[in-house]
Amino acid sequence: MDQVKEVLRYHHYAYRTEVTYCQWIVRYIHYYGGKTHPREMGRQQVEAFLSNLVGKKNVAASTQRQALNALVFLYREVLDMPIEGEMMPIRSKKKVHPPTVLTKEEVQGMFLKLKGTHLLMAKLLYGAGLRLMECIRLRIQDVDFGQNKIYVRGGKGGKDRLSVLPQNIRDELRFHIDRVIVQHHEDLVEGFGAVYLPHALDRKYPNAARETGWQYVFPAKKRSIDPRSGREMRHHVLETGLQKAVKRAVTQSGIHKKAGCHTLRHSFATHMLENGINIRVLQTLMGHADVKTTEIYTHVMKKDIDAIESPLDQW
Structure with missing residues (x-):
């Protein structure tokens, strides 16, 4: 092993x-x-x-x-022993489910049950269409207030992309980052302040791990030991905290849907289509390799469904 x-x-x-x-x-x-x-x-x-x-x-x-x-x-x-031939195990059937989508009113009601950093993170998931871990791993240098953009580094499949920075949380996010910077400076004074860098960048740029731009936007409250290097660092927060907070908010707001953090991303895509955004632009924002993945949201658009009349209503 x-x-x-x-x-x-x-x-x-x-x-x-x-x-x-x-x-x-x-x-x-x-x-x-x-x-x-x-x-x-x-x-x-x-x-x-x-x-x-x-x-x-x-x-x-x-x-x-x-x-x-x-x-x-x-x-x-x-082992350098590639498995020859095509394997034919009993396959588990892949089921295709339409994504669960919240209405704008349901999203607003859910946000009323969140507070603090969890509320800010949930707004980023919905406002920028981020995946859970993309939000958790966001670095300070990835937030571009000048161009109102969010750079997603190493997303699903290791791909980078650009997304929008919601104006609604611009000031709130800037204030939050200012507090993170103060905490980082305190770590530096205590002799710490390093953060994990991907792809061995810490060897190529020895001082980069302590630079402000590389720090996580949502750092953990306490420093911990990095499992690979064995060094004491301040990692990002655990995703379970946000997951539990969102689940609790969904229940408290009276939403009887199977909704979680990823539902906010689905809702972002659907609401963007309902607002008239080009599906190719949405594909880029979502980071989908194939437009067919993006097209699944056209099946749950409120405008299309609202135009359908049940035969029972035609009596």
Whole structure:
């Protein structure tokens, strides 16, 4: 497993991906008793393991695909034994669900139940169409008040993109960042102030980790030990805090929909289309590789649905 971690870091995989892949590899080994080395197994054993996930564990298609990716990485990159031929495990059926979307009134009602930093983060999710971790990992230098833009670095698939900075929270966000800068200066005085930098930038630019621009917009309250370098740093906040706050706000505002942080991103896209934005522009703002992904929001637009009359109403 040390070798697996070493190869994952060599290929610059995210820390969360490293943890997830290691968990699946361990589960795969334990499935066969924990005594057989993966080198002594192959395609047949991988197929059986993946089929068991569906047949006995009843996992979703995305979960099975995640396990498959981890094992393909193990055999191809770590053991140098690429799995030959196409694997044919029992496939979990992928279900297509229309996205859950909140109305503008529901979003406003939910915001009334949030406060402080959680409210500001939720407004960013909705106002800029950010994913949860894109918001959590936002750096100070990524917020451009001069051009009213937000730079999303290393989004889904490692892609960068631009999004809009909502004018409604411009002053609030600037005040929040000013407080973060004061906290950062206090860390520097105490001999700390470094932050995690991606892609070994800390070796290329030794002083960059302590620069203000690289600090997280939403830093944790306390410093912690970085799991890779072992250094004491101030990381970003945990995403679970915002997730719980949004869930609680949805319940308290009387919204009986399965809504969470990602629902705010869905609502951003749908409301932008309802306001007449070009779908190609929205595709760029959302960071979708294929416009077909963006087109799913056309199926839940309020204008299109409102124009439909039920046959029962025609009696």
